[in-house]
Amino acid sequence: MDEITIRPAQPAEARGIARLDVETWRETYPSMLPHSYLLGLSRQRRELAWKEAIILEPGDVLVAVHEGGAIVGFGSCGSNRGDRGYAGEVFTLYVAPDWQNRGIGRRLLCALFARLVARGRNSAIIWVLAANPSRFFYARLGGREVSRKRFAVGGAFVEAAGYGWRDLPRYLATAESENRKP
Numbered sequence: 001m002d003e004i005t006i007r008p009a010q011p012a013e014a015r016g017i018a019r020l021d022v023e024t025w026r027e028t029y030p031s032m033l034p035h036s037y038l039l040g041l042s043r044q045r046r047e048l049a050w051k052e053a054i055i056l057e058p059g060d061v062l063v064a065v066h067e068g069g070a071i072v073g074f075g076s077c078g079s080n081r082g083d084r085g086y087a088g089e090v091f092t093l094y095v096a097p098d099w100q101n102r103g104i105g106r107r108l109l110c111a112l113f114a115r116l117v118a119r120g121r122n123s124a125i126i127w128v129l130a131a132n133p134s135r136f137f138y139a140r141l142g143g144r145e146v147s148r149k150r151f152a153v154g155g156a157f158v159e160a161a162g163y164g165w166r167d168l169p170r171y172l173a174t175a176e177s178e179n180r181k182p
Contacts, residue, residue, distance in 0.1 A: 004107070018047035034156050
């Protein structure tokens with residue numbers, strides 16, 4: 001199996017993150033978001049935004065890097081942006097389509113949870129489009145659907161489901177012990 005390393009992103013990797021960001025949005029959401037919005041996504045704007053996020057909050061953006069140096073996944077986390085029931089939030093989690101179903105998303109999520117715990121945020125929520133079948137990934141990993149909300153994207157209203165974890169330290173301890181089983 002290919003070696004994948006999960007680690008904090010560096011500012012110079014913002015271009016690779018932006019490329020994967022735009023590609024995954026265009027591949028994942030064509031039936032969920034307006035076509036014109038997806039076509040209008042700008043790698044350059046996303047690159048600037050990712051570089052700023054990496055610089056402002058070192059360690060809050062993580063990358064999954066293939067042994068050849070290619071970024072095959074990324075995620076970001078930080079303080080919750082609205083739901084007071086959770087201290088932390090996973091803002092993004094994307095794995096390149098060709099690299100999915102290899103455990104990279106799970107490893108990234110656990111690393112993001114570990115980052116949140118290290119920053120004193122022992123609970124977390126992640127929002128995912130309710131029409132996105134990938135939302136079941138979060139349910140399989142112990143997230144409970146705790147809320148729904150509607151918001152505008154590119155002139156269309158979409159519904160998002162919030163998946164929450166109330167006790168990240170316990171979740172991480174359980175995940176670690178499961179990884180050690182023969």
